[in-house]
Amino acid sequence: MPATTLTLAAPALALPPTELSGRQRVALDDDTALAACTTWQEAADGRREARTRLVLQGLHCAACAGLIEAALERVDGVRAARVNGASERAEVDWDPARTRASALIEAVQRAGYQAYLADAEDALRARQAESRQALWRLFVAAFCMMQVMMAAAPGYFAAPGDIAPDLAALLRWSAWVLTLPVLLFSARPFFSGAWQSLRQRRIGMDVPVALGIAVTFVASSAASFDPGGIFGHEVYFDSLTMFVCFLLAGRWLEARSRERSTRSLDALLRRLPDSVERLAADGSVAWVPAARLAAGDRVRVAVGQAFPADGCLIEGRTQADESLLTGESRPLVRGVGDAVIAGSLNLGAPVLMRVTQVGHGTRHQQIVALMQRALTERPSTVRWADRVAAPFVGGVLLLAAAAFGVWMHVDPSRAVWVAVSILIVTCPCALSLAAPSALIAATGALARRGVLVQRLDALETLAQIDVACFDKTGTLTEDRLALAQVVWPDGDDLQAWQRRAAALAAHSRHPLSQALVRATPSEDAASWPWHGAREQAGQGLEALDADGRRWRLGSAAWVGVVPPTDLARPAVWLAPQDGTAAPPHARFEFDEVLRPDTAGLLQSLREQGIRLRLLSGDRAGAVQAVAQRLGLADARHDATPQDKLASLRALQRQGHRVLMVGDGLNDGPVLAQADVSVALGHGAALAQQRADIVVLGSRLGEIAHARGVARRCAAVVRQNLAWAAGYNAVCVPLALLGWLPPWAAGLGMALSSLVVVGNALRLAR
Template identity: 50%
Template sequence: MSALPPGLPAAEADAQHLAPFTTWPDGPAGAAVSQFQVSGMHCAACAGIIEAAVTALPGVERADVNAAAARLALHWHPARTPLAEVLAALQAAGYQATPDVAAPARALRRQEGRQALWRLFVAGFLMMQVMMMATPAYVAEPGELSPDLDQLMRIGSWLLTLPVMVFSAGPFFSGAWRQLRAGRLGMDVPVALGIGVTFVASSGAVFDPAGLFGREVYFDSLTMFVALLLLARWLELGARHRAAEALEAVAGALPASAHRLKPDGSVERVVPEALRPGDRIRVAAGEGFAADGCILSGQGWVNEALLTGESAPVAKAEGDAVVAGSVSVDGAFVVTVQRVGADTTAQGIVRLMQQAQSQRPASHGVLDRVAAGFTAVVVLLALGAGLAWWWLEPSRAVAVAVAVLIVTCPCALTLAAPAAWLTASGALARRGLLLADLAALERLCEVDAVVFDKTGTLSEDRLELQRHWAHGADADALLRLARSLAVWSRHPQARALADGADGSGWLDVREVAGRGVEARDATGQVWRLGAPAWVQPEPDPQARLAFGCGGAGGCVLWMTLAERPRADAADAVAALQAHGWPVRLLSGDQPAAVAQLAAAVGIEAWQGGATPNSKLAAVRAWQAAGERVLMVGDGINDAPVLAEAHVRIAMGQGALLARSAADALLVSNRLMALPQAVDLARKTRRVLRQNLAWAALYNLACVPLALAGWLPPLAAGIGMASSSLFVVLNAQRLNR
């Protein structure tokens, strides 16, 4: 860890020290939640060992380990236990850990990846040499292979197997030792037993063919088994590392520096951490935004793909919001900083992804317990089979016991759920939907009704001009004048009207609170833009905005503005209805506005003028009738009704990311991600069931064969490694 600046108070120094990988959900006085990446994990039993090692430390409240993502979420009080003691406890348990900050985490992954690849290469290369040595014994006719040459081939196979046992198979033996020392039975125990017994028995057959173990050797089966199992783990490791790299891509989205404008107009280069709300920064074409903020001047296209999953650049102009981590494609901007550091959208996304990857849904815990019990049964079954065959045919006892140990290893069972959930959460993140709770994927498959909020959810958070008209005047010419005057106002209606117009040519501009904006043109004529009754004493009742001059006898332009439905709102509603679900709209807006938007997006059941309490009552009534509701809202005034729903999705806007209690955040604001999420959740459930069914059927089919002595260790090794490969590769289909 880097040194801290001198002179800081202890509490502030600790906070700065831990800030890159730690949050304080309950405030500075509460427990901290720190994120770590862990190296050396191979199965669910490792998670239990790590959790037990760190929870024994003073000041540690809870430790949550996700074996699939190799991540540790530590709930602790740093003032009571230094970080160095946490890392030392993990190291004493046999694992290397690093705070989840990009650089050291990348170095740890590179080291882990290189080591895994080297182990796989050694096992695979020597497997081919051992098979070459073993081939003559398989193909030679009786009498063709002399005893001396046969013995030489056996000794050569033994020598070639030694590096596989010492180097390639090392993780299995070290993992088994850690699990046994912690009083747990993970999948490394039967694997290590099978490898060890096979090697000992084969070595005995090489150097004492007439002895206890007979003369059959299984070095070819042993090396192939190790190579195939290492291949499965290498593929699993790659999937885990890709998920971590996606997280780091967002975490590293902020530029290394920002150009801050001083009050005198000069520019200084500062690090993003030095920015404060209210600062003004300049962003040139090709540069990234260092903080969340609002555009003061400039217009152009901004790429937000890293944060929202939307590959197409988004048009931005004066008054629009921008998020840290997005990149200016072709425009130059001056931005007022609104949120910095941990409060930015990018860092909110990072925290949510860390939270989701550190979780283990309830189904994972059940599978972990099943796998632990299954491992105990496997060991007893192998021991019983070995003793039975020792009584029936001693020369085959070791081979049968090894085959049972290998073929029943619960690798596929322990990988089935984590591989599927982790892959699915990454696929959703690429679509702009970030899961805060992995269990929401399970609940999403159970939903049978959808309820939307209106403003900020089905509609954009800005208005658009819907209709304009004038009596006895050129409405289009008046509209151009109205747009130019609207540039001088910050009111939402004026912003919707301005639309990038040129505001030059106006004199003595002044804004009247609650009324509108007033100015003189070059001829001295006074024009007003604002409330219809302020512009014209006898307003048109259909108008929401007016522009005119000359009082009662002057020309007046009447306008109506309405909320703009999101571009894909109608398509998303149609896709959800195609699932057979009723789609409803609840809004606190005026019934006429709600009815208009509902008709535009294809929703028949709607309710306007709804209060938070009436929304809550409506959702409770639907759920009391047996419906499981998916609620989609902006997460601000919809918090009570969101909390009541079966699945809760909030639109991902600004600082909401840091405090929302929703199950997921739609940071892309693309509503089509919702039906896509439903489809992916169902596909994930199918993949999970396929993985579990495969693991069960594989064991049901192969265990009797192994017990009967019809499945040699070579075939058992191929089958077990292939089952692990199957569940990992099957889960990768969710990335499509």
């Protein structure tokens, strides 16, 4: 290897710095640097609180997440810390009056890891550097393993006495020398991880691995230089280098797999451009950082570039890819006056936009905040695996010590490698990866379809629901009405009545008037002239026709007719005002417009055996009409937010797991109470904040798809846990009996983790 390469790799052997320089502290504590990864909010006592997101580096197992959480929570001023080992992200709530962001970074570094502000370029560069370093460690281990195997091969194939003692000693010493780079460089992550665990008085998963490597090296070194000593003459340098190589290969492949799982999420979080072309008032153009944009700025967006903020087009026509933000797979046409959203891609042609919203007010940043929350969640299955892992590792150490003692009486020459095999083969990495790898893969797959999971626990619960409750208006139905039926005088022309009504309705913005206009061809409505049109609030419209005759369009009382007693749908009437007791009139009845995939969603849930319930605050007639169209037997009308909450709690007291789907401001309490809650992307901000899952494109069909993914995710987690348990149940007895050499133990451990991660990646398709 060239000397320059060794010089570059040497700093990696040093421990991570635990203190930041003064310049680094100033940069980290600057509000501008914190803006992209910190949310500021006011506490109940009026003080300002911060929630900062960090990207972590150096995590190798689930126990690392617990170590980092403990280190952060010991910082004075930190209220809570949440670390997700699978996504290598942390979220920290802290008091700016008592600590600074730089103190959080230093706390992580003192724990033996690295931390960076989320969305910072340093985090991306650090991840790339870590990947390169891991590859170098693997290369050194693999290269030295092959050389050690060449030195060990004569001892395997030669008959007793064929190799001279001095030559045999030379082969052992050369193997010892070739093992040193593996021990000092390649195996360093295991030793540093074990040291950090023990320093914090915890038994991490690196402890048995480091102990096995150290014992193997010490015993083999003693056998090399003193063949007649207590360790005998057998050396295990080939086994040591082989299982270090296998373990590093497994970790590297596992890291690549986890990166694939979170790639779509990172693509969303890093969608905005770094700099943009801003047009000044005098027409000059200057490149400025996207963070410096303000409402009212004019920005030129090139083809292939992401829109840097929310805004509207003021010049040009293009197509926008909003798939990562709304779930809409097809590019959407956008012209002058149309809205564009931050993070969507310009695919058609260069355009000029005017910025209307920047920073945390953009839809992109709201989505990023939702996803960051999910990436730092540790669901119950993960917390259970973490709790099990620690005593499991302690039991492994005791088991290895007991096995060593027994084999010292049975066959001392095999005692060392039997103990080492137990230490290596029983590492519970597969157990700890079983749930988080599956949940992150499932979350990434849903995010690509515009379904954002804010709480990873929700995926576990979604697979278990047996009752689904729905709000009506804006959830199962769209926020508009459609003309359903027209009743007109016998012998008259229907089209004439409808043209006359639509032309008059065009003078109002009332929802029923607009629905009538939409249902009538524009050329028909424009062909009927009205004069002196005026609107009476809460009543309707009146105007004069070409002959000076007065007409009214609106409620039955306003028009002067008697409505049918059995009328359930909203309606408006049109009649002339000529003083007669029963003027000829037409009645226009309207229905709510069901979302295109409403019926499909409900049918899918019925087929899965889920009980359906409609909870609406609307009047009885409207609710029953929608329930009848959808075949919902259980429908409640005139329900206040308190009524909805009481209904949900009653179901939960009966032992049901309840899904709630809503979109309105009044759905906030019931969304928070449900076992799993879903809000639609067009809904109120409060509903989205309280919901566990947000469907960006407001496509109800995605709810059924999400439940399908949740059920597959639950199955994969069960498979992974069963595999981890079965693997240990088979391999531990083999190691105890002395039938599993250390190199095979290392291979088994690496393959076990890879099987778990590979199985989870099926969810990402």
